[in-house]
Every structure is written in structure tokens, then in C-alpha cells.
Amino acid sequence: MPSLLEVNNLEVLYNNIILVLKGLSLKVKKGTIVALLGSNGAGKSTTLKAISGFLPLEDGEITDGNIEYQGEALTGLAPHHIVKKGLFQVMEGRRVFEDLTVEENLICGAYTQKSRAQIQRDLDKCFEYFPILKQRYKRLAGYLSGGEQQMLVISRAMLAKPTLMMLDEPSMGLAPMLVEEIFEIIQKINENEGTAILLVEQNAQMALGISSYGYIMENGRIVLDGSVDLLLNDRDVQEFYLGMGDNSENVSYRNVKHYKRRKRWLS
Amino acid sequence: MDIFLQLIVSGFLVGGIYALIALGFVLIYKATNIINFATGEFMMIGAYIFYSLSVYLKLSPFIGIPLVIVAAALLGALVERLILRHMLGQPNISIIMVTIGLSSILLGIAEIIWGSSFRSFPALFPRKAIIIGEIVLRSNLFYGFVTAMVVVVVFLLVFKYAKVGVAMRATANDQIAAFSMGINVKSMFTISWAFGAIAASLGGIIIGNIGGVQPTLGHIGLKIFPIVILGGLDSIMGAVIGGLLVGILENLAGGYLDPYFHGGVKDLAPFVVLIIILLIKPYGLFGTKEIERL
Ligand SMILES: Nc1ncnc2c1ncn2[C@@H]1O[C@H](COP(=O)(O)OP(=O)(O)OP(=O)(O)O)[C@@H](O)[C@H]1O
Ligand SMILES: [Mg+2]
Numbered sequence: 001m002p003s004l005l006e007v008n009n010l011e012v013l014y015n016n017i018i019l020v021l022k023g024l025s026l027k028v029k030k031g032t033i034v035a036l037l038g039s040n041g042a043g044k045s046t047t048l049k050a051i052s053g054f055l056p057l058e059d060g061e062i063t064d065g066n067i068e069y070q071g072e073a074l075t076g077l078a079p080h081h082i083v084k085k086g087l088f089q090v091m092e093g094r095r096v097f098e099d100l101t102v103e104e105n106l107i108c109g110a111y112t113q114k115s116r117a118q119i120q121r122d123l124d125k126c127f128e129y130f131p132i133l134k135q136r137y138k139r140l141a142g143y144l145s146g147g148e149q150q151m152l153v154i155s156r157a158m159l160a161k162p163t164l165m166m167l168d169e170p171s172m173g174l175a176p177m178l179v180e181e182i183f184e185i186i187q188k189i190n191e192n193e194g195t196a197i198l199l200v201e202q203n204a205q206m207a208l209g210i211s212s213y214g215y216i217m218e219n220g221r222i223v224l225d226g227s228v229d230l231l232l233n234d235r236d237v238q239e240f241y242l243g244m245g246d247n248s249e250n251v252s253y254r255n256v257k258h259y260k261r262r263k264r265w266l267s
Numbered sequence: 268m269d270i271f272l273q274l275i276v277s278g279f280l281v282g283g284i285y286a287l288i289a290l291g292f293v294l295i296y297k298a299t300n301i302i303n304f305a306t307g308e309f310m311m312i313g314a315y316i317f318y319s320l321s322v323y324l325k326l327s328p329f330i331g332i333p334l335v336i337v338a339a340a341l342l343g344a345l346v347e348r349l350i351l352r353h354m355l356g357q358p359n360i361s362i363i364m365v366t367i368g369l370s371s372i373l374l375g376i377a378e379i380i381w382g383s384s385f386r387s388f389p390a391l392f393p394r395k396a397i398i399i400g401e402i403v404l405r406s407n408l409f410y411g412f413v414t415a416m417v418v419v420v421v422f423l424l425v426f427k428y429a430k431v432g433v434a435m436r437a438t439a440n441d442q443i444a445a446f447s448m449g450i451n452v453k454s455m456f457t458i459s460w461a462f463g464a465i466a467a468s469l470g471g472i473i474i475g476n477i478g479g480v481q482p483t484l485g486h487i488g489l490k491i492f493p494i495v496i497l498g499g500l501d502s503i504m505g506a507v508i509g510g511l512l513v514g515i516l517e518n519l520a521g522g523y524l525d526p527y528f529h530g531g532v533k534d535l536a537p538f539v540v541l542i543i544i545l546l547i548k549p550y551g552l553f554g555t556k557e558i559e560r561l
Contacts (some may be wrong), residue, residue, distance in 0.1 A: 078451070097441055097444060100433070107430065108437045110450045111434060111450055122509065
């Protein structure tokens with residue numbers, strides 16, 4: 001299967017001095033869910049911003065490497081052109097338009113869509129996924145709860161009918177029950193609409209639970225990638241990302257290995 | 268009592284016209300956070316273009332006004348594209364200086380083209396005064412008010428319901444999120460300058476129709492300033508209510524106090540009220556603070 005998105009050896013510099021991505025590569029295949037995991041400051045959001053064309057807005061710059069979407073180079077395109085190509089980012093931190101109503105937020109999500117009838121059908125679909133939004137339709141988005149805001153930003157993305165949806169930490173600050181619900185819906189969107197999803201998360205457990213492939217990044221680079229089965233059975237991943245200590249007998253030996261492995265993650 | 272009512276009602280009508288010009292400020296500020304100190308000059312240029320179209324080319328207002336709208340939109344859009352686009356990210360004070368410079372340039376251009384003498388407009392509206400009970404209203408003022416309100420309502424509807432209006436409000440609310448929706452944020456800036464210039468120039472035609480036009484017509488822009496601050500800079504409703512309030516106040520102050528002070532109170536009153544209101548409500552009557560979430 002050909003890749004939908006291909007990022008090759010990406011290098012990103014902020015303010016001309018801060019090197020944040022140091023040769024990052026990843027691929028997303030059509031219709032799949034891919035997880036991008038890593039701890040705080042690893043450069044996950046920067047990766048998404050580079051793909052969406054947001055870097056110039058933050059004085060960031062791609063200094064090396066390239067990004068291809070459906071075989072076309074994205075580097076240098078303005079954000080609104082990238083959205084028109086079917087690539088939609090749901091930014092970190094639930095960026096609803098607080099002064100706009102739920103309805104108006106959704107209208108913005110469908111900004112690139114032309115057919116009113118189609119928008120209405122998509123809207124009905126959103127309400128099936130998130131019935132609460134229908135009840136809150138005329139309310140200011142700034143007054144929604146955190147969970148409702150997360151549902152709103154995902155619905156906004158659905159209305160843009162992207163071929164690839166990039167979600168930046170959708171679980172951030174939500175109660176575990178709600179996180180589970182949101183992830184189920186992300187999976188449903190992928191299955192029902194065929195939307196490919198690039199899922200940035202700190203919650204590795206949840207993210208790997210719905211993905212087919214995963215990348216783990218540290219310090220601006222991918223340090224490990226593989227199918228989800230492979231990652232879930234990897235001892236490093238279990239220990240550092242899934243919070244499972246291993247139960248090996250040889251404690252002292254393990255400590256040495258632990259140190260080496262730890263070093264690998266942080267180097 | 269009759270004088271009081273007369274002053275209130277005519278002040279109200281003047282205020283409605285101020286509101287339209289105030290909208291010229293607000294439309295630009297809301298999207299770009301730029302206070303356009305050349306709003307008054309946009310107004311003046313609009314009035315002169317209309318004057319030329321109707322006096323020199325003898326065009327009917329039904330052709331002249333649409334042409335002024337097109338010209339104003341072009342002027343606003345060009346100013347944004349050629350000047351302010353390149354000021355993105357510069358300190359506020361530089362941007363303010365640029366708009367002040369722009370106002371002087373437009374004033375100079377108007378003097379070169381039209382000279383500095385006073386010109387009066389051909390009649391736009393029926394001349395017959397409007398009489399309601401004891402109150403007598405000058406027809407130019409009355410119809411000017413009605414026209415201004417129609418334009419304000421059209422802008423309100425566009426902002427509330429049209430896709431471009433929603434996108435402009437989204438841009439004003441969170442630029443980066445607006446980018447992520449596929450909204451071309453920079454073109455929203457251009458459109459808001461075009462809209463601001465249209466509002467100001469239509470206000471210019473209405474004012475020119477009441478009192479004639481000369482290059483210094485734009486100085487009314489200074490009077491509009493307290494209105495927008497009063498209304499909260501980024502609120503269309505605020506501009507309307509601020510405009511009406513200042514119109515009434517100014518008229519009352521002029522009617523009752525000027526006779527005792529050799530005039531001048533009329534122009535002072537709006538600023539006094541501005542200071543008092545800002546002391547109580549620093550964001551203006553309708554300005555948005557961050558929405559506080561619990
Ligand atoms: N606009 C910016 N200017 C300068 N440095 C930045 C900028 N944005 C991010 N950085 C730096 O780049 C690094 C990576 O940031 P990024 O936001 O991509 O991390 P992240 O993996 O998304 O982290 P988190 O999980 O905390 O969201 C951090 O060290 C951060 O300080
Ligand atoms: Mg992040």
C-alpha cells in the first residue's frame with residue numbers, strides 16, 4: 001500500500017537557533033491509525049506543526065528533509081492550502097473558538113467544504129457520535145466543559161472531511177472514562193469514514209490500543225517504531241511508556257541494562 | 268421639555284451616523300487588532316469620490332454609491348496589502364504611526380485633487396423636513412440616519428450569518444486555530460480593511476450630504492474615537508450604542524451648556540464621559556475580556 005504521508009529526515013529550527021527535530025522520519029498509510037508517542041518536549045507537536053505548515057507562524061523553519069502528501073511536496077505551502085489537500089490538524093489544548101457558538105465553530109470546521117447538503121449530512125453524523133453537541137448547539141464554545149470542547153474540535157475536524165486527521169493529545173486533561181469514549185470514537189471515525197489518523201499521545205496505553213503502527217520519539221528523533229504488537233511486546237516500551245516494570249530475576253544485571261536503555265532513550 | 272426632546276432625538280440621529288463610522292474602526296480592529304487612525308480620511312475620500320461621480324460625471328446616486336463602495340473596498344484592501352501586511356509582527360506603536368502617516372497622505376492627496384475649498388453635495392434625499400409632533404428633523408439628518416442604520420444592520424447580518432463573517436470572527440478569536448480550519452487568515456485581514464473602508468466611506472457620504480465636504484472632513488474621526496473605546500473596540504453593538512450615546516450627549520451638552528461657556532462643551536462632552544466610563548469599565552461597555560472559565 002502506498003503511503004499517504006511521508007516525512008523524511010525532517011529538521012526543524014525555531015528562532016534560528018533551537019534545533020527541535022533532528023532528522024525525523026515517519027509514514028502514515030492510507031486509512032490507518034498511527035500513534036506518535038514520546039514524552040514532554042520530544043517534538044511531537046512540532047512534527048505536526050511542520051506537516052500543517054504552521055511553523056512560519058511561530059518563527060520555526062524546516063531546514064532539512066521533506067514532507068510528501070499523496071506524492072506531492074507539502075513543504076512551503078500555506079496552512080489553508082494544506083487543509084484543502086485533505087490534511088487537518090486538531091491542535092493541542094482544545095482550541096475551540098471561545099467567542100463563537102458550537103454551531104459557528106462547526107461552520108468553521110466545514111470552511112473548505114462547498115456542498116451545503118453534504119455539510120448537513122456530516123453534521124448529522126457528528127451528532128450521532130456526540131449527541132451532547134446537539135444540545136449545546138447555540139451555546140458559546142467557551143462555556144463548554146473540557147470534554148465537550150474535545151468533542152467539538154474532533155467534530156470540527158470531521159466536517160472538514162480530511163483524508164488524514166492529525167490529533168494532538170486528545171486525552172489531555174480528561175477523565176479516564178471520557179478518554180476511553182473519545183478513543184472509541186476516533187476508532188469509529190477511522191473505520192466508518194476511512195479517515196487515516198496520526199495520533200500524538202502521551203497516553204501510550206490508549207493510543208496503542210487503537211493504532212496499527214507506532215512511532216516513539218525522543219529528543220527530536222524516532223528511536224523506535226514498529227507494528228503495535230511489536231511495540232507492546234518491547235520491554236523498553238513496556239517499562240518506559242506503559243509503566244510495567246518487568247519481573248526479571250537478575251536484579252543487578254537488569255540495572256545495568258536499564259541504565260544503558262535509559263541512555264538510549266535520552267541521547 | 269420640547270427642547271430637551273428635540274435635542275435627544277436629533278442627537279440620536281447624529282449618533283446613528285457616528286455609529287456607522289465607528290463601525291469602520293471596529294471592523295478593522297476586530298480582525299487585525301489595528302486601530303486605523305486614517306478612518307476619518309477614508310470617510311473623506313469616500314465623500315469626495317461620491318461628489319465627483321455625481322457632480323462631474325452626473326451619475327445618479329444609485330450608480331454612484333455602488334461605485335464608491337467598490338472604490339472604498341479597493342482602497343482598504345490596497346492599504347492592507349501594500350502597507351500593513353508588511354507591518355505584521357511589528358510593535359503596535361509603529362503600526363499606529365503608519366496609520367497616522369496614512370491619514371496625512373490621504374489628506375494631502377485630497378487637497379491635490381479637489382483643492383481645499385468647501386463643496387456642497389447635490390441633494391440626495393427629499394428636502395421636506397420630518398415633523399413628529401413638536402419635533403422637527405432636518406430631512407438630510409433623518410434619511411442619513413436611516414441609511415446609516417440600514418448599512419449597520421447589513422454588516423451585523425454579514426458578521427452573524429455569512430460564512431465570511433463567521434470566519435472573520437473566528438480569526439479575531441484565535442488566529443492559529445483559524446489557520447487550522449483552512450481559513451486564509453491573511454485574506455481575512457484584507458477583507459476586514461475593505462469592509463472598514465466601505466463603512467467609513469458610506470458614513471462620509473452621509474455626513475457630506477448633511478454638511479458638505481472639504482479635506483478636513485476626516486477630523487470627525489477624532490470624535491468617533493471615544494465612541495469606539497466606549498463601545499469596546501471589538502464590538503459592533505458597542506459601536507452602535509456608543510455612537511448613539513455620544514450623539515445624544517454631545518447634543519445635550521451643546522444645547523444646554525454651550526450658551527454659558529462660549530461654545531466648546533459640545534466637543535468636550537464625549538471625552539469626559541469616555542474617561543468616566545473607562546474608569547468604571549476598563550474594557551469599554553461591550554469589549555471582550557477573556558471569557559473566564561470555571
Ligand atoms: N515556538 C517555539 N519556539 C521555540 N522553541 C519551541 C517552540 N515550540 C516548541 N519549542 C521547543 O521545542 C521542543 C519540542 O516542543 P513540542 O511542543 O514539539 O514538544 P511535544 O513533544 O509536543 O511536548 P508535549 O508532550 O509537552 O506537548 C520543546 O523543547 C519546546 O520548548
Ligand atoms: Mg505537544
